[in-house]
Amino acid sequence: MDYQQRETLLLAPYAMQSADSAGRVHDEPSHPYRSPYQRDRDRIVHSSAYRRLAHKTQVFTGEMGDYHRTRLTHTQEVASIARTLARSLRLNEDLVEALALAHDIGHPPFGHAGEDLLNERLEDQGGFNHNRQAVRLVTLLEKRYPQFAGLNLSHEMLDGQRRRTDKRFVEGNSPLLEVQIVDAADSIAYDAHDADDALELGILELEELAELELWREALDRVRARYTNLTQTELRRATIHELLDWQVGDLLSSVRALLIEHQIFSTADVRRAPPLAVASGELAEQKRQLESFLFARVYRHPKVLASRMEATAALGDLFDRLVADPTPLLTKPGNPFAEIAATDSTARAVADYLGCLTDHAALEEHSRMALI
Numbered sequence: 001m002d003y004q005q006r007e008t009l010l011l012a013p014y015a016m017q018s019a020d021s022a023g024r025v026h027d028e029p030s031h032p033y034r035s036p037y038q039r040d041r042d043r044i045v046h047s048s049a050y051r052r053l054a055h056k057t058q059v060f061t062g063e064m065g066d067y068h069r070t071r072l073t074h075t076q077e078v079a080s081i082a083r084t085l086a087r088s089l090r091l092n093e094d095l096v097e098a099l100a101l102a103h104d105i106g107h108p109p110f111g112h113a114g115e116d117l118l119n120e121r122l123e124d125q126g127g128f129n130h131n132r133q134a135v136r137l138v139t140l141l142e143k144r145y146p147q148f149a150g151l152n153l154s155h156e157m158l159d160g161q162r163r164r165t166d167k168r169f170v171e172g173n174s175p176l177l178e179v180q181i182v183d184a185a186d187s188i189a190y191d192a193h194d195a196d197d198a199l200e201l202g203i204l205e206l207e208e209l210a211e212l213e214l215w216r217e218a219l220d221r222v223r224a225r226y227t228n229l230t231q232t233e234l235r236r237a238t239i240h241e242l243l244d245w246q247v248g249d250l251l252s253s254v255r256a257l258l259i260e261h262q263i264f265s266t267a268d269v270r271r272a273p274p275l276a277v278a279s280g281e282l283a284e285q286k287r288q289l290e291s292f293l294f295a296r297v298y299r300h301p302k303v304l305a306s307r308m309e310a311t312a313a314l315g316d317l318f319d320r321l322v323a324d325p326t327p328l329l330t331k332p333g334n335p336f337a338e339i340a341a342t343d344s345t346a347r348a349v350a351d352y353l354g355c356l357t358d359h360a361a362l363e364e365h366s367r368m369a370l371i
């Protein structure tokens with residue numbers, strides 16, 4: 001059975017069929033046994049930007065230890081949850097996986113701290129945004145093929161990633177359900193793993209999380225099933241419950257909305273309001289958890305201190321390279337000289353710095369600071 005027959009047989013009527021793809025900017029012959037979205041996924045997995053996620057901060061920097069999530073393991077958790085959702089809803093799992101693996105590749109070193117710094121430096125030139133940067137990477141900065149710049153991804157992949165930059169609802173122009181569930185999986189993953197990592201690192205105590213309805217409810221469910229758990233076992237079981245509960249809730253919420261809005265095609269998905277949303281009660285509890293994490297974890301003195309140190313180095317590196325971009329522009333075979341000539345030096349420097357891992361940025365900074 002070829003992939004088109006397989007999709008016709010297995011996918012829901014509101015799923016994106018590869019046969020209906022709008023194609024790629026540069027025409028390519030179809031592959032004998034991989035669907036266009038399998039090829040998109042493979043192009044992401046083989047890209048340098050994807051590999052570099054292993055050494056980029058999610059929330060906690062490398063100097064805080066080796067056991068918490070990096071941008072890469074976060075991405076893998078998102079892909080795993082998104083594929084579960086996709087298979088259960090009979091969506092195009094290949095497209096979902098490709099979108100999930102690509103969703104964070106635009107992050108510069110040092111997570112949102114690095115992004116805020118670059119955004120500030122490029123304030124009068126359109127700013128810096130990790131979602132837009134992901135599109136620049138896959139259309140311009142990645143050089144994998146002799147014929148064209150970028151990865152020549154499918155229209156649906158590029159559109160899905162572009163939609164992440166502006167998530168406001170526009171009537172009649174909703175993203176594909178494949179795109180919507182990747183976004184939902186992202187939020188399910190980080191709500192659970194940021195709490196988990198914060199507990200592991202001692203930034204939060206279990207008792208503090210018990211202030212939250214969502215956490216208390218998950219904890220009660222675990223306690224109803226097990227007795228005599230150690231603190232670590234209790235934490236892990238609660239995180240597992242939190243994930244399972246959110247995924248189950250999302251699936252039933254999507255199914256109810258598919259019926260309510262009479263969704264039978266991708267055209268129906270596009271004209272409907274957002275469909276991949278948590279049920280009302282859980283959505284409110286998630287909001288409480290997110291503002292709690294923001295105040296107690298993302299703004300924790302330890303996190304802020306490593307954030308300040310890292311952004312100071314990145315800012316200094318940016319300023320030095322803008323003042324004298326020679327080291328950047330003379331590297332053979334990279335696109336930065338052309339970007340500096342056609343756009344601006346600042347944009348070329350931001351593109352270059354965005355590509356660095358946390359470690360490479362610090363290393364480059366200490367090397368330059370010595371010169």
Ligand code: MG
Binds near residue numbers: 078103104186
């Ligand atoms: Mg993410």
